[in-house]
Amino acid sequence: MSSEDVLNPKHMPHDPEKATLEGKNKFIGFWFFLGGETVLFASLFGTYLALNGSTQGENTPEHLFGLELVFIMTMLLLTSSLTSVYAMYHMKNQDFKKMQIWLGITVVLGLGFLGMEIYEFYHYIHHYEFTFRSSAFGSAFYTLVGFHGGHVLFGLCWIVSLMLRNQKRGLNLYNAPKFYIASLYWHFIDVVWVFIFTVVYLMGKVG
Amino acid sequence: MSTAVAQKRGLGAVIWDYLTTVDHKKIAHLYLVAGGLFFLIGGLEAMIIRIQLMKPDNNFISAGLYNEMITMHGTTMIFLAAMPLIFALMNAVVPLQIGARDVAFPFLNSLGFWLFLFGGLMLNVSWFTGGAPDAGWTNYAPLSTISPGHGVDYYVMGLQISGAGTLIGGINFLVTIVNMRAPGMTYMRMPLFTWSTFVTSTLILFAFPALTVGLFLMMFDRMFGSAFFDVGLGGNAIIWEHLFWIFGHPEVYILILPLFGAFSDIFSTFSKKRLFGYSAMVFATVLIGFLGFMVWAHHMFTVGMGPIANSIFAVATMAIAVPTGIKIFNWLFTMWGGQIKMTSAMLWSVAFIPSFTIGGMTGVMLAAAAADYQYHDTYFVVGHFHYVIVGGVVFGLFASLHYWWPKMFGKVLNEKLGKLAFWPFFIGFHLTFFIQHFLGLMGMPRRYWVFQEGQGLATGNIISTAGAFLMALGTIIFLINVIYTSVKEKKVSGDPWGGRTLEWSIPSPPPHYNFVQTPLVRGLDPLWVEKMDGKEGMTPAEPLGDIHMPNASILPFTISLGLFIAGFGFIYQVDDPTWLIAVFAGMAITLGSMLTRSLKDDLGHHIHKEELEEDIKKGVGKS
Numbered sequence: 001m002s003s004e005d006v007l008n009p010k011h012m013p014h015d016p017e018k019a020t021l022e023g024k025n026k027f028i029g030f031w032f033f034l035g036g037e038t039v040l041f042a043s044l045f046g047t048y049l050a051l052n053g054s055t056q057g058e059n060t061p062e063h064l065f066g067l068e069l070v071f072i073m074t075m076l077l078l079t080s081s082l083t084s085v086y087a088m089y090h091m092k093n094q095d096f097k098k099m100q101i102w103l104g105i106t107v108v109l110g111l112g113f114l115g116m117e118i119y120e121f122y123h124y125i126h127h128y129e130f131t132f133r134s135s136a137f138g139s140a141f142y143t144l145v146g147f148h149g150g151h152v153l154f155g156l157c158w159i160v161s162l163m164l165r166n167q168k169r170g171l172n173l174y175n176a177p178k179f180y181i182a183s184l185y186w187h188f189i190d191v192v193w194v195f196i197f198t199v200v201y202l203m204g205k206v207g
Numbered sequence: 208m209s210t211a212v213a214q215k216r217g218l219g220a221v222i223w224d225y226l227t228t229v230d231h232k233k234i235a236h237l238y239l240v241a242g243g244l245f246f247l248i249g250g251l252e253a254m255i256i257r258i259q260l261m262k263p264d265n266n267f268i269s270a271g272l273y274n275e276m277i278t279m280h281g282t283t284m285i286f287l288a289a290m291p292l293i294f295a296l297m298n299a300v301v302p303l304q305i306g307a308r309d310v311a312f313p314f315l316n317s318l319g320f321w322l323f324l325f326g327g328l329m330l331n332v333s334w335f336t337g338g339a340p341d342a343g344w345t346n347y348a349p350l351s352t353i354s355p356g357h358g359v360d361y362y363v364m365g366l367q368i369s370g371a372g373t374l375i376g377g378i379n380f381l382v383t384i385v386n387m388r389a390p391g392m393t394y395m396r397m398p399l400f401t402w403s404t405f406v407t408s409t410l411i412l413f414a415f416p417a418l419t420v421g422l423f424l425m426m427f428d429r430m431f432g433s434a435f436f437d438v439g440l441g442g443n444a445i446i447w448e449h450l451f452w453i454f455g456h457p458e459v460y461i462l463i464l465p466l467f468g469a470f471s472d473i474f475s476t477f478s479k480k481r482l483f484g485y486s487a488m489v490f491a492t493v494l495i496g497f498l499g500f501m502v503w504a505h506h507m508f509t510v511g512m513g514p515i516a517n518s519i520f521a522v523a524t525m526a527i528a529v530p531t532g533i534k535i536f537n538w539l540f541t542m543w544g545g546q547i548k549m550t551s552a553m554l555w556s557v558a559f560i561p562s563f564t565i566g567g568m569t570g571v572m573l574a575a576a577a578a579d580y581q582y583h584d585t586y587f588v589v590g591h592f593h594y595v596i597v598g599g600v601v602f603g604l605f606a607s608l609h610y611w612w613p614k615m616f617g618k619v620l621n622e623k624l625g626k627l628a629f630w631p632f633f634i635g636f637h638l639t640f641f642i643q644h645f646l647g648l649m650g651m652p653r654r655y656w657v658f659q660e661g662q663g664l665a666t667g668n669i670i671s672t673a674g675a676f677l678m679a680l681g682t683i684i685f686l687i688n689v690i691y692t693s694v695k696e697k698k699v700s701g702d703p704w705g706g707r708t709l710e711w712s713i714p715s716p717p718p719h720y721n722f723v724q725t726p727l728v729r730g731l732d733p734l735w736v737e738k739m740d741g742k743e744g745m746t747p748a749e750p751l752g753d754i755h756m757p758n759a760s761i762l763p764f765t766i767s768l769g770l771f772i773a774g775f776g777f778i779y780q781v782d783d784p785t786w787l788i789a790v791f792a793g794m795a796i797t798l799g800s801m802l803t804r805s806l807k808d809d810l811g812h813h814i815h816k817e818e819l820e821e822d823i824k825k826g827v828g829k830s
Binding site: 007025035043047050134140161 | 311312374378379381382385386387412413414415416417419420421423424427428431432433434435437440441442443446449450453802805806808810
């Protein structure tokens with residue numbers, strides 16, 4: 001049996017992402033990677049918490065942040081996590097078209113989030129002259145939130161390239177793990193944002 | 208098959224083969240050669256330091272160059288010599304010990320190596336472009352943030368690139384050990400070297416991201432004007448120390464644990480006994496790994512964290528002595544009553560026990576926070592960590608190389624030369640570092656360019672320097688041994704030591720698919736179990752069939768090369784924005800290669816049953 005036949009069985013198993021050894025490796029390897037990413041963001045959060053009071057007397061978190069925009073961003077990203085779950089649900093039911101549609105919706109929501117974040121940064125820089133270099137708080141804020149934004153951007157490029165690459169050939173046991181770990185990555189980004197929303201924005205407003 | 212073909216091909220083909228290889232055994236060769244080279248560079252730097260400190264008020268090298276020497280000696284030895292040499296052993300041995308045909312992610316394995324190599328090259332390019340990093344291997348802010356020139360920038364970019372490689376390697380070995388074990392190879396049947404690789408990889412996974420963040424913050428401060436460590440804008444220099452040591456302390460366990468595992472295998476093999484207290488050894492390894500994350504602030508007792516924090520970290524640090532003590536006793540009990548064969552590998556291992564124990568003892572002394580105010584930043588600390596790193600890691604590397612050399616290259620390193628290398632190194636080591644404890648207690652600070660006449664430090668320093676020359680002599684004899692062995696010694700069988708674990712059940716060096724048939728593991732020390740049942744080799748767990756193997760690829764090389772180019776761009780865009788071209792070009796190469804990897808299917812290839820049958824006829828597959 002050639003690799004092609006193995007990867008395109010007549011009856012797809014229920015968990016196509018874990019049906020091959022490569023898939024299993026990717027699955028568990030990616031979970032480990034997310035463990036490392038957790039330490040990465042924990043370090044950034046620690047740095048932020050150490051420096052969020054170092055505002056040099058101007059542009060404090062309370063003064064800067066507007067919860068309305070951040071609330072909409074949070075809703076967009078949380079919803080995009082849900083839509084990526086739908087996509088994976090359809091992957092397990094071998095409905096490739098519906099999976100692509102839901103992934104597409106995920107990407108649109110993610111783009112909306114990213115656009116608003118860019119607007120937010122633009123706003124801070126031009127209306128408040130609050131930059132990466134203005135204070136230690138500025139450095140810590142843009143680094144933490146920017147690292148998250150960078151992850152969102154990378155995730156979007158990743159999902160889009162997977163969708164385009166596999167558009168014609170559909171689902172098989174070779175690309176199913178790829179779709180699955182991309183969705184895991186997307187959930188992780190979402191979870192990190194929940195912490196950013198709480199620690200940076202809510203605590204910034206209340207504290 | 209593969210070795211026979213390789214011998215007939217030209218040099219260019221061999222180089223191309225190594226540039227693109229995803230075979231864990233060849234990647235082990237790459238790590239060994241690169242790590243060995245950096246070990247010699249780091250050793251040379253050490254000799255220059257010792258020559259400078261040979262006599263009072265010496266001016267063999269300038270103060271600035273001295274700072275560069277100590278920084279590069281530490282950084283090179285830890286990141287570019289010890290780590291890759293350990294990765295060489297892991298790559299050469301772990302897949303064989305668990306009965307696997309390759310690691311879980313062969314492509315990433317190759318990527319990890321090339322990232323490390325380009326990161327290491329980047330660091331060392333700094334010597335030729337206006338000055339190496341000079342803020343110590345710990346690179347404390349604000350000394351590092353205000354260090355003039357680009358030396359520290361090279362430190363930041365070089366370590367960032369090679370650190371990414373290490374992280375990738377760690378994840379790879381975790382998944383390999385979780386998913387790729389042969390049938391019957393349960394966790395509690397894994398050889399100790401595999402166990403310690405597993406725990407070490409966990410430490411890498413959770414420790415390196417802290418360094419990644421620390422290096423990013425340092426990069427932003429130095430190259431993009433942020434204010435993390437700039438007190439004038441509200442920054443806090445202590446953040447660097449915390450991030451560095453949250454990584455740095457687990458790092459020392461990352462270095463020593465794999466060698467603990469190797470010693471366990473060596474003691475058991477050359478005592479002809481199963482390891483004493485196997486489950487206690489596993490438990491102790493895991494416990495050391497866990498506690499390794501709880502003690503980072505013991506490097507910062509004098510920062511002013513207060514008595515409560517200092518006490519907590521002091522107690523946690525002392526607690527690590529317990530599992531380490533368990534290990535020392537279990538090694539002794541493994542030898543007790545065994546049929547001991549004093550090979551070179553065993554000699555290094557036996558010498559390790561008292562040497563490392565001295566280092567552990569001074570470690571407990573340093574852990575007493577109140578007393579540490581006296582020891583801090585003196586030669587006492589230098590003596591302590593060289594006792595654990597040289598007495599533990601370097602002795603362990605020499606022991607492991609003697610032990611696994613036949614598995615990697617098919618020849619046993621000459622025993623006479625092996626012992627001849629051991630004695631000068633061993634005596635030189637104690638001569639160099641034992642006296643440094645007393646120099647420290649007498650008040651000699653570390654990292655100082657000169658000491659003065661009439662302070663009573665001259666005798667101790669000349670003894671220390673003499674010892675360093677003996678260590679250099681030992682290293683040179685070892686290198687001569689490597690050359691002598693490859694020219695003069697004869698090929699040996701796959702099992703020259705009367706081994707106990709799976710790697711000794713296959714030929715040396717193994718065929719590129721390792722196991723013709725995946726072995727069935729029936730107990731701890733699986734090969735020994737079969738030998739005791741009167742069998743010649745392992746019982747196969749599967750019928751003879753096609754073997755699926757991964758394809759070679761040049762992409763890991765290009766991904767790393769792109770980051771190397773981008774690194775220079777990041778460093779020099781501070782002086783001249785046109786260097787941003789290098790940033791974009793380098794990142795384009797890296798991201799483009801990654802995209803290619805993602806879009807192009809790589810299904811691997813099969814080695815067919817018929818080829819395997821031919822190999823078996825030729826005698827491959829039996830040890």
